[in-house]
Amino acid sequence: MILDDFDSRPGSATSLLRTFVGSQLRQLGGWISSAQLVRIMEALGVPANGARSAIARVKSKGLLVPEIVEGQQGYRVNAEAVPMLESGDRRIFSFRQQRESDRWCLISFSIPESRRDARHQLRRRLGWIGCGTVATGLWICPAALKDEVLEILDDLDLRECATLFIAGRPEADRSLADAAAQWWDLDRLRELHERFLAQHSAQVGPTQSDAEAFARYIHALDQWRVIPYLDPGLPDSALPAGWPGQASLDLFGRVSRSLAARAHAFARSTTR
Incomplete structure (x- = not known):
């Protein structure tokens, strides 16, 4: 793969x-x-x-x-x-925000030391698609990501080492927002959103040429496309106050509507 x-x-x-x-x-x-x-x-x-x-x-x-x-x-x-590219399209252009009533997926795995390289790859790739770490060998994500988790397990030939559970809202001895802050690196995700907002808010609007639209759009898309992978789209109750995710998503939508067509026109003319 x-x-x-x-x-x-x-x-x-x-x-x-x-x-x-x-x-x-x-x-x-x-x-x-x-x-x-x-x-x-x-x-x-x-x-x-x-x-x-x-x-x-x-x-x-x-x-x-x-x-x-x-x-x-x-x-x-x-x-x-x-x-891979088609999967990226779905992630990047159809960012999914989890609703309060949506279910969760727990991934439990135990992998022998003889396959530690595969274990390392599994942890790395679960992080790439936005899963959080509850404990050693126990990860969590929105249930909408279940198929992607299974695809990773199949690709690494680890299906027999893992069990997936589809469950309701997690219960802990603290609020869901406090628990999520331990399971995910929300500080890093906030930084990604805020950096995108800071660097591309001025990119919406008219451009002098298709070449300028192309450069603006590809640079914005390049910075944005990592975010929908690392950010699982947690419900509001799992996020700290003032979370910038929706503002970031809205900005990407405006950038796309403003620049995407002219960017593609430039790419098409350059490849004739």
Whole structure:
């Protein structure tokens, strides 16, 4: 399975390239020449040398595969990466906020020491999709994420080591908000939302050109796309006062409505 690269820092050349591939290249037929891809990256403020290095890294991760079309060297979106990209579309553009009445999923697992590498990968990937840690070997997430949890267990061949429970509202000796603050790193999530708000609130509005719209949109999307993975969309009762999540979500919606169409127009014209 080809996975998204959450180790790439938002705003880096590699992350920006992945964001372009996921949001634009599939709609453009899935193939782009090497020269066009370098020009796309230059439009995002990445110089040619940095663009070529990012292309090599993304290719090594399996997202792009080399392909010559009509004598031109270029790259095609790897068909094996499409499920990952489609899953990302659902996360990024259809952020789900858990309702107070929605159910929860508990993931209990016991993995032998002989498979400690798989255990490490499981913990890492559960964190990537927004699961919280209740205790060693016991994780929690909204029940809407159950299928993604099962997919991870199957991919790591750990289904026999885990049991999932679908349950109602957790009960603890403290409020749900206090418990959630221990199970999730809410300070980090707050920082991600507030940074997005601070850096992109001024990006909504008219632009001088499609190229400017493209750069604004891809940079905003690149920073936003990590948030719907790490933030499970907890109900209000599980969040501290003044939580910036809804404001962040609303801003991303405004950015998309303001810039997405012109951004795609620029990408389309650059790849003709």
